Amino acid sequence: MANKRSQRLTPVAELAKKASDEALSKVGQMNAIWMRDKAQLNDLQQYREDYLMRFRGKGIQAMPVQKVMELRAFLVQLDRAISSQEQQVSQSLSVLEQAQQAWKVVHSREQALQSLITRYHQEETQLALKQEQRESDERNTSLWFRKSK
Numbered sequence: 001m002a003n004k005r006s007q008r009l010t011p012v013a014e015l016a017k018k019a020s021d022e023a024l025s026k027v028g029q030m031n032a033i034w035m036r037d038k039a040q041l042n043d044l045q046q047y048r049e050d051y052l053m054r055f056r057g058k059g060i061q062a063m064p065v066q067k068v069m070e071l072r073a074f075l076v077q078l079d080r081a082i083s084s085q086e087q088q089v090s091q092s093l094s095v096l097e098q099a100q101q102a103w104k105v106v107h108s109r110e111q112a113l114q115s116l117i118t119r120y121h122q123e124e125t126q127l128a129l130k131q132e133q134r135e136s137d138e139r140n141t142s143l144w145f146r147k148s149k
Contacts, residue, residue: 004120004124005120005124006117006120006121006124009113009116009117009120010117012113013110013113013114013117016106016109016110016113017110019106019109019110020103020106020107020109020110023099023102023103023106023107024103024107026099026102026103027096027099027100027103029099030092030095030096030099031096033092033095033096034089034092034093034095034096037085037088037089037092038089040085040088041082041085041086041088041089044078044081044082044085045082047078048075048078048079048082051074051075051078052075055071
């Protein structure tokens with residue numbers, strides 16, 4: 001019977017599953033972006049640390065004033081780049097968290113629909129069994145009446 005409630009909800013559940021899958025894919029994409037941004041931040045921080053280590057090894061006191069000024073200017077630029085990348089990491093994390101929340105919403109809707117379909121299917125099965133039992137009882141009663149006459 002195409003008019004069963006469980007069958008009528010199946011297309012809706014399929015749409016919910018598709019939405020959940022798409023939302024999960026978006027979470028994966030946003031996670032990859034966040035991880036890439038974090039790796040870039042780590043690279044910048046490591047580069048800054050390595051750069052400072054080289055100059056500490058040479059000794060800043062032995063450097064000409066012009067070279068020290070260039071080093072400071074470069075470090076200011078590098079610090080700005082690090083600060084900018086920190087903001088990017090924070091922003092991509094925020095977008096990732098929003099995508100995760102959106103997935104949770106559509107996934108819970110998908111699960112609720114599947115649960116409802118399962119419940120409807122169980123109810124339909126019980127009704128069918130009761131109907132079958134009723135018909136069997138009616139046949140047996142009818143046969144008993146015919147035999148008793």
